[in-house]
Amino acid sequence: MSTLNSAWDARKTELELPEEIDLQLEVANVGSRTLAILIDLALGGMILFIVYSLMLLLTRDVTRDLVTRFSTHAILTLLLLLIFGFQWGYFNLFEWIWNGQTPGKRLLHLRVIKVDGTPVSWIDILLRNLSRPIDTFGPMGLIGLLMIFVSRKAQRLGDLMARTLVIHETTIDWSIFDEIKSPLPSSQISNAPAIRLSSTQWELLHRYLNRREHLQADVRLRLSLSLYENLKPLVKGTDLELSPLPPEDWLVELAQRT
Amino acid sequence: MTLGVFVRKNRPRWQRLETMLGLIERGGPRRTNRSFLQELSTFYRATTADLAFAQTHYRGTTLLLFLHQLVARAHNQIYRPNRFSLRGCLRFFRNEIPQALRKHLQAITWSAIVFLLGTALGLSAVQFDERAASIILPTNVLDSIYSGHMWTGGIFSVVPAPVASTFLFTSNISVALMAFAGGLSFGLITAWILFQNGFMLGVVFKLCADYGLLGALLEFITGHGLLEISAIIVSGGAGFVVANALLNPGSYSRSDALAEQGRSAVRMAIISVPALITAGCIEAFISPAHFPVWFKIALGLTLGGVFWLYLFFTGKSVQANTPR
Known part of the structure; x- marks a missing residue:
């Protein structure tokens, strides 16, 4: 951020x-x-x-x-x-x-x-x-x-x-907005309720997910944890709140629902 | 609409606009390609609408920053000023420069006064004490005057004329442009440059007269001197125009006055460039050479006369300006 x-x-x-x-x-x-x-x-x-x-x-x-x-x-x-x-x-x-x-x-x-x-x-x-x-x-x-x-x-x-x-002039990096490549099966997503993120939160999430491949392992883990902590309160009352997924997969899942 | 939906929906057209801009910036399709231009303006307007939407709904996002830049880039290409053209260049020299100069005759008068003040002081300084010449003239010039010879003979026999002319016009143009830029120091640097050059002229004249070289000096100086001094005075005037904008902005703010007056001042300064290139070439090729005196006098008077006649009398008619 x-x-x-x-x-x-x-x-x-x-x-x-x-x-x-x-x-x-x-x-x-x-x-x-x-x-x-x-x-x-x-x-x-x-x-x-x-x-x-x-x-x-x-x-x-x-x-x-x-x-x-x-x-x-x-x-x-x-x-x-x-x-x-x-x-x-x-x-x-x-x-x-x-x-x-x-x-x-x-x-x-x-x-x-x-x-x-x-x-x-x-x-x-x-x-x-x-x-x-x-x-x-x-x-x-x-x-x-x-x-x-x-x-x-x-x-x-x-x-x-x-x-x-x-x-x-900052160079424009459109890759932030690329579709998230998901390793998860999409079948379980279709019927889940949508979650509202603010536009800055949405951007932050996508920026991380599209960059994670290029990050060092420890940085990648640390960022995913910090994002997880920050975004967790937003999903109160949905099934994601209790989801057992590890932070990074959880973030991918969240991105699919918005 | 969430940001994700907004981006997914409109991104193709932003990317299309980006590739089109890339093409133009690399000098691709220009005025000729009508459909390309129509497409460009359509995409540009659509993207400005997207920007307006993003401004209300997605404050603080990178996307907004990107859209600002994309629109700015497109705007730069669509509203770019007229490219350099021969006609524009001709109008610049035929109308704009003389018109700018005639607006600021007072500044040029002041510039000439400071220069002549320097000359008078130089004359009287040497009259008062001959050693005053050593403040401003290099020793080899002094030595050759004291021994009763023109210093020019020595210099121009060692250095060939092309090199000498290059040296002369580059240093003279630097002085002239510096006199213009010096206006920003409230005219102090401008006044100093004018005074210094006038002072040098006065010292050389008086010293040569004292050692019986007045005829030789006049013969040397007559071919290029008038043009050279005129050019320096005009660019000194340009410096004073800038200084005056800073000191007496009138009903404008200081920065507005500076921007307004600067535009005509730079036109006055630019004319010194071709004038000084000409003067430098004459000073190196013709002045030290054995041409008949009447030829040098005629040349000097013609060039000086043409310079001032051009500045006073060309471009009087108000030409219909191209829309900008």
């Missing part, structure tokens, strides 16, 4: 859609945004390092023939363009072609969207990324961190200027 709760306790933002629905999305927190930036910086740094080493290797050669000189100058130009491109182009380019994601953001399932829920346009992307020297890079990053920490929708200055925010 804890993972479920934490997803909902995180800062959420309400966006209004034209379909008259308030969409609730999870705003990315300081930690994941910092990590995403660090991944992006590491990636850029690695590329620069490779090109720089290549340049050092080429210039080490003392024979100043025409070919070496040409390639040295070519790679120096490339290095200049790369540094410049990384500083001003990297975030703009990736957020533009990947619809609000950079490699770091993609790894951490973050995405930039407009405050009203629509995708970012290239002007928004320019606005939020050209302002990075003031609130992201180097010691100025402290300003950005503070802004993300304090502001309600975790927006740094550039986000305020571009009216954007960064959201966290």
Whole structure:
């Protein structure tokens, strides 16, 4: 239950859609945004390092023939363009072609969207990324961190200027809702009375039952016991209350009746 | 309806919507495929209805979280802004940039004033004490001026022009964009950048005049200087627009003013990119080379003139905007 709760306790933002629905999305927190930036910086740094080493290797050669000189100058130009491109182009380019994601953001399932829920346009992307020297890079990053920490929708200055925010997208795992594979004969179920579970309880039960195959034996036992203890009071007055089944089979049986 | 029944009944259509979105996101069927789009919009609307239902009946479930995300993903694809187009790009340069600039002439004037203030101070600083030049100019430049030579000859004979031009325009563009971003520091960084660049210009001018290099300096600077300085001043103006939004938001809230003014400020800042690439290439290829002086003067005046004429006079007609 804890993972479920934490997803909902995180800062959420309400966006209004034209379909008259308030969409609730999870705003990315300081930690994941910092990590995403660090991944992006590491990636850029690695590329620069490779090109720089290549340049050092080429210039080490003392024979100043025409070919070496040409390639040295070519790679120096490339290095200049790369540094410049990384500083001003990297975030703009990736957020533009990947619809609000950079490699770091993609790894951490973050995405930039407009405050009203629509995708970012290239002007928004320019606005939020050209302002990075003031609130992201180097010691100025402290300003950005503070802004993300304090502001309600975790927006740094550039986000305020571009009216954007960064959201966290959890990958959807539909397997929670799969049919429960039952080892029990179904004949004894058909005539038993139905039991009402609340939707969160139903989800919890199914999440456990569909995951149990992948759990370690001791974890599996512990979880089934704890679920059994918690769900037992709900079946008062039905035949399940006195059922002699072991906890896990009992839970399967319960899932069949709802 | 219990959650189990609800999920079993509607899950196929959520999954269908998911696969359709996956197809689109990977660049699959686009505008052309009519039946695909109709199916998409049907499934999208059905899923928003499911979301509304789940919002009332299944609060706090993962399912609700999933549906929120699924609808958001679909919404992103259905309401995405116009993709990049050549026409949009053309309109951006022909209309939007000059219009943005003409709205903020006051900020540009201030930017020019700060720059010229720097220049005046640079001139008078060297007048007062020649050693003031060493605060801002590197020693090799100083040494070559003291010995009565232009420093440019030395630099451009060692570094070939393509490398030099790349270095020049990347560092100049960085300065210009920084001047824009500096608006967020209430204009302090913007003002500092403008002042510093103006100061350097003033120092170099006075020092070269003192050592009899004024003619050589003018010959070097005339080809690219006007365009370069204009571009820096325009992006400094962009920074001041941002700063003004923060300092005088007027009837807006500060963040709304920032968002509103930022959109035109970034347009002003962007024009400095092509301008500075041009200026950097001229500075490396033409300015140090042995072209006739009249050619350099004509080139410099033409480029500066075209830059300002473009900003002042193009895109006056109000074009019918594409709906967004």
